[in-house]
Amino acid sequence: MLTREEWGEYAKKFYKDYKDKPEGEAKDFAYQQGKAFARTLIERMGIEGDDVKAIAAVLGAVLKYEPTAKVEIHGDKVHLINEGFCPVMETSLALNLPWEKMCKIMGWPFFLGLAHAVNPEAVFIAPEELKWRLKGDPYCFHIFEIRRK
């Protein structure tokens, strides 16, 4: 449940701290942040279970202030579709940060951390492989999947 201002501040600080560090380190930090954030939400909102419904609930809570974000459950998968003007793009443009890098080292590892807080086996398929607004697609498409063994 990040407000726009909180998100902007977070992105700015993140980039300042990690722009010169190895990419792996930055990704790991964002991943751990996502995990910690999701754990707080799970506790505060009483989200139970380790299935796709729990992942969807966490995503829904995180993206509460995102008017165009849609979280849908399709079998063993959670689809996160975000259309319209991208918040990462908005922040990158306003603060003069590299958009692509922000998605790759901050946004996606953060999402993976959120999902792993619910289920460490969850698989995340990033928009780069699906639909990505940076490539000119009309929306960003993320998939969170819990694969049956």
Next chain:
Amino acid sequence: MVHNSRSMSETANEFPAIMYIVSYQFEPERFKPKVQSDPVEEGILNRLSDNCKVISKEHPLTISVNSHICKIRKIDDEDSRTYVVSVFSDKRDLENENAFLGLNELSPQIRRLLDAFPKNPISEFTAMTRHSRGLDESFAELEKYFHLSNKPVTSAGIAKNHLLAILKEDIENAEGYLRRSMLLSSLEDSADKAAAELNNFVEDIAHYASLTGRLHRLFRERAVIFKQIESSEKNTQERIQDMLGNIRRPPDQVKPVDLGSMLTEVSGIFSRLTTITSSMRRDHILARSYLRGIRGIFNSWDEKPVINYPTNSSVEISRFEGMVDSFGDNVDRLEALRIQLDTLLDMIRTHVGIQQQNVSVDEQRDTKKLLARMVNLQEVLHKLEIFVVAFYITEMARLVFETIAHDIVNILTVVFIPVALLLAIGIRKLLHRQE
């Protein structure tokens, strides 16, 4: 012929064969022009091969590479630094078939030296230079070069006593930074003067490389955003149409909950668009300032056309104008969308206002009814009050009648009831005279 040969060998040491101009942009907080050590120069010195010798570490850094001399000078411009490498070669002579030496014709050691420059420039210009004796010789050399190298010319012109021709790039912007290859032929007779003029002219070209490199980088970084604006604009337009459809329904069919969620959504998009528009406007202003600088350089050159070729200034300015216009066009598109959203926000607010007004009219009607009921109740109470007072008066009169006429007390009491009622009415009027 002998005279020419001697003159050319004399000028060989003073007049560079190739000038390599490479520009870098730094983050403003990291750019410290006054710091003595230069990381780029240090990197070059560390990577020097055995057959290279440092002649001078003072500005300009001078290195001898086999039979060539390389002078590296740096020019700072706001948040960018441009390195100008002048390669002086004794390889050139009149027997050389091609008057201009290309980078590939230089020794591998020179290439290695140039490869030591960091790989993240904003622009890289290569100028093949030549000291000609007048315009006719320059044209002849230029024609010979085109004929031999088969490289098309994009533009050419005469500026600051030089014939300048910009060659067509094989793959435009493939590396992500701006590249230009040019032929530069001095038209000055005197060798000393020609070298000095070339130095000044190259300084202008270095500023040009810095400005165009920064504009080009800004444009490249924003190109993906322009693309996103296009697709998101379509998407937002559709959403606006949906919401307009909802809001155009009769007011009683639009629920306050729907209005609330619409207001949240539109406010969110509106504030995001406001940030994007103002950031884009900031970039547009920056791009325009770069373009002004570019125009300023061309204006100071006062370029004259060369037969059949468009001038460098007209071609280059129109290229960069196109980039700057993209910023302006996107600002206009975003602004138009923002106005639509603002109108939608006003419509939602008006709807909410009308609904609030309806609610207050209903409330007023209810209050009126309640008031009428209370008035009625009060009137009933007033009537009851008369009976209560009359009852007490009758009871008091009965007490009196019991003491003075005990036998006919009931008759007297009954007869007294109308009198008691009249008295009660009188008392009520007396008490409520103030109201």
